[in-house]
Each structure stands twice: as C-alpha cells, then as structure tokens.
Amino acid sequence: MTNRLAYPLAFASGGLLTLMVLFNGQWAREGTPLFASWMAHGTGTAAALVFLLLLRLGRRPSETRRPAPLWAYLGGLSGAVTVMLTSTTVNSFLALSGTLALGLAGQAGFSLLSDRFGWFGLPARRIGGTDLAALALILAGSLLVIFT
C-alpha cells in the first residue's frame, strides 16, 4: 500500500524539484546564490507554518511519540551547506552539468551506504542486484540528459 503511493509521489516530487530550482534561480539571476537560498528558506519557514496549522485544524490530539534526538533537528544545516558548495562549483570548470553529474554520484553512493548500514536511525535495507541495475540505468539516462 505504501509502495503503491510512494513510487508516483517520489517521481512527482522530482518534478516539484525542477520547478523549485527554476523559481529559486529567479532570485539568483540578479542576486546571489546565498540570497536565493536565504529567501527560499525564509519563505519556506512561513509556508511550513501555514501548512502545519492547516494540517492540525482537522486532527485529534496526536498520541505522544518518543522524542527525536537533537541532531535530527539539524537536517537544514546540510541543505544550506549544499547550496554553498554547489554555488562555487557551478562557477568552476565543472559548470552546471558537471556539478549535477557529480552530485548524482554523491547522492547515489551515500544513499547506498546509508541504506546498507541503517545510518541516521533509519532501518537498514538489503540492496539487491535488481536495485543496482535500476540505479545504473537511471544514472546513465541522467548523464545523457545532462550532457547533451
């Protein structure tokens, strides 16, 4: 049941990402990448508050869950550093295409390790041959899209 919903959701969220990059990039065209990311995080914080209020209006008081460790609140640091790193590399010899391609490699490599060993308190998962073949096809196709 989860999977049936998860596949199309994940694919659609990639489309959301394309639009997000387009819109955030409109700030960076005349401002700096730092300004673009700062604005995206600021307006995002406000938007998330609105979403949370809307979600909570129709909900009964939720059951108490075990609290998250403190580090789990720091995911935003990682995202902010990503912007700082990639805004330097797109202006290097790598350009946008090289930055994207190496970024995909970094994502794929780290995800495989994270799943295999169950990092960050998420369940460990076995990665099979089919998964690796699927990953290889998607990465190969992505490289074709990026570099042509």
Place this chain on the structure above:
Amino acid sequence: MLQPILFAFLGGALVSVSRAINGRLSLATSAMTASFWNHLVGFLFLSAVALLWGGLMPGGWPDAPVTAWFGGTLGVLFVASGSWLVARIGATLTAMLVIAGQMVSGVALDLALGQSDNLLPKAAGVALILAGMMLARRGR
C-alpha cells in the same frame, strides 16, 4: 582541479544526508514538522553566514518575477515528501525516483519553454530512466 570535484560530490552526498536526518525527525514528529525545522534551521544558519561574511544583497534587493516567491513553498513540500519517503522505501529508492522525476520533468520543461535542441539523445536518456524505474518496480 580536485576541490570543485570534491565539493560537487559532497554537495550530492549532503542531499542524501539531510533527507535521512529529516526522515528520522519525521518518525518522531511528522513529515511537515520535519520540513518546518529543516527550513527554520537552514534560514537561521544562512542568516548567520550572511552576517559574518556578507554577500547577501550586494546590489540591493534583487528584482524577480512573482513566481520566485513560491520556490520556498515548493521546497517545503519537497522536503516533507522526501522525509516521508525515505523512512518508508529507503534512501536509495527515494533518491532514484526523485532523480528520475527531476530529469524527465527537466526535459519536459525545456521542451515547453522551447529551449530544447539535440532532442534525440535526451529522449534516449528519458527512455533509459523510465526503463530503470520499471526495473526498480519489478524488484519489489
């Protein structure tokens, strides 16, 4: 030579790191709560960076189309869905499917904006990506 390569690779790895961390937070709270903290912490951190190093608005407040104001909202939905997904189908499958969606929609957007030349290799790339997605689905 080596530094940009390392930075770009690290940038990608950090995308997976933040998705996993937010996923962990979503298990204890909710996907939208995780997205809220992600944005608030990122905003405070970037504000501190801007105060220390400057470079936020060297040319004054930049002029941008109204759509620029909605990038952050899309980001909130993106982070919330990523947190929900990574805790359920794992980091690799989430990354794979998000990348697939990003690439295919990117090609579609270029087509829609009429910025697309060299269509044949891009179509081949999309075909490979779709084949990979079908394979991933069979593997379950």
